[in-house]
Amino acid sequence: MRSMTGFGRAESTTGSQQLTLEIKSVNHRFLDLRFRMPSNALGWETELTEEIRKFCERGSLDISLRQKFVAAQGQISGNTRFAIDEKALDSFTQAVGLLEKKTQQTFAAQLGDMLQAGKIIVAIEETDEKNLALRELLPLFSQALGNLLEMRTREGANLKNVMLSTIGEMKADLEQIAKLAPIQTQRIKEKLESRLSQWKLTAPVDPNRLEWEVALMAEKSDIKEEIDRLQGHFQAFTEAADSVIPVGRKLDFLTQELHREVNTIASKTSLIEITQLTVRLKSNIEKLREQVQNVE
Numbered sequence: 001m002r003s004m005t006g007f008g009r010a011e012s013t014t015g016s017q018q019l020t021l022e023i024k025s026v027n028h029r030f031l032d033l034r035f036r037m038p039s040n041a042l043g044w045e046t047e048l049t050e051e052i053r054k055f056c057e058r059g060s061l062d063i064s065l066r067q068k069f070v071a072a073q074g075q076i077s078g079n080t081r082f083a084i085d086e087k088a089l090d091s092f093t094q095a096v097g098l099l100e101k102k103t104q105q106t107f108a109a110q111l112g113d114m115l116q117a118g119k120i121i122v123a124i125e126e127t128d129e130k131n132l133a134l135r136e137l138l139p140l141f142s143q144a145l146g147n148l149l150e151m152r153t154r155e156g157a158n159l160k161n162v163m164l165s166t167i168g169e170m171k172a173d174l175e176q177i178a179k180l181a182p183i184q185t186q187r188i189k190e191k192l193e194s195r196l197s198q199w200k201l202t203a204p205v206d207p208n209r210l211e212w213e214v215a216l217m218a219e220k221s222d223i224k225e226e227i228d229r230l231q232g233h234f235q236a237f238t239e240a241a242d243s244v245i246p247v248g249r250k251l252d253f254l255t256q257e258l259h260r261e262v263n264t265i266a267s268k269t270s271l272i273e274i275t276q277l278t279v280r281l282k283s284n285i286e287k288l289r290e291q292v293q294n295v296e
Contacts, residue, residue, distance in 0.1 A: 001241055002296045003155035004028065004059035004248070008148030010140045019136070020066040021144045025152065027294045028060035036064040044134050048141055055149055057246040058296050065137075088120045156295065160241050163251075163291050166284050167234055170258075173277045173284075174234075177265065178227050180274050187270060223268050226261045233258050248295035255292050259285050 004027040011020045033052060035045050052061065096107055237254050240247040262285065266278040 001156045001160050001243060001247060002149070002152045003159055003294050004152065004296050005155050005294055006148045006152035008144040008146065008151065010143035010147065012136075012140050014136065018068045019140055020068070021137075021140050022062075022064045022066075023144050023148045024062040024064075025056075025059045025148060028058060031056060031058055032060040034060075034062050036062070038065060038067045041065055041067070041137065044137055047134060048137070051138075051141065052145065055145065056296070058248060059152075083121075085120055092120060152296065159291055159295060163288060164238065164241060166287055166291075167237055170281055170284050171231075171234055173281050174227060174230055177223070177274050177277050180271055180277075181223055181227065184223075184269065184271055184274075220268065223265045223274075226265045226268075230258065230261045233261070246296045248292065251292045251295055252289075255285060255289050258288070 004025060006023075006025045008023045009021070011018070013019075031053065033049055035042075035048070037045065048063065052063075100107055233254050237251065237258075240250050240254070259282070262278050262281045266275060266282075269275055269278070
């Protein structure tokens with residue numbers, strides 16, 4: 001079982017080119033991919049998408065590739081050049097001339113003055129327009145994807161431990177409910193007899209009719225089927241959590257079924273003790289629901 005949350009990063013340097021690839025993943029109902037790539041690598045998005053689909057079934061993935069040109073050791077980077085903005089220089093010269101005319105003084109424009117003025121001598125970062133080859137990207141991409149999957153697997157193991165611990169608590173509560181269930185019939189009879197006594201009916205109550213009414217109410221409040229189904233859902237949840245294939249959707253369905261069965265028990269029961277246990281079961285189901293949303 002894997003989580004949909006993860007992060008993978010990889011770097012490589014070839015000549016004056018440094019590549020950094022990062023893949024961030026969060027939960028999503030389906031597989032949603034977003035690429036942020038330099039213009040000379042956009043052509044490989046389809047191939048990278050197919051590679052991701054081999055390993056990821058669900059999740060929102062943000063794939064970011066940064067390309068930086070660096071100087072080789074002992075050399076000056078050839079990707080930065082300086083140029084003169086001639087319009088800015090003309091404007092600067094005219095301004096100096098106007099200043100001289102207004103003040104009747106002569107100012108010798110030095111290089112330092114031009115540098116301080118800014119935008120006269122400008123640095124231009126040139127990028128290598130040569131398209132990145134897929135063979136350059138794939139090893140880097142495979143490394144980042146491997147790191148992502150490793151983290152998703154690790155997070156999935158943590159999720160599994162937490163969810164199985166919650167299932168263990170729910171099993172214990174269900175066992176208590178199963179022990180209390182047979183008491184309901186006797187409690188129903190006692191409650192009905194108490195009400196009849198309070199009403200002080202003039203005509204005697206037919207014992208057979210009383211037993212029939214008790215049996216009818218006991219049938220309506222019987223929760224054995226719900227208990228059996230919950231036990232089956234717990235078993236299915238545990239088996240799915242041990243699976244190596246994506247099981248997020250199955251666990252989500254089982255969580256919904258758990259909630260439905262517990263709701264049914266809560267609506268049928270007449271014992272406050274069982275009601276209290278169903279409240280705790282619902283609380284744990286909500287915890288499961290939050291955790292399952294992050295399972296692939």
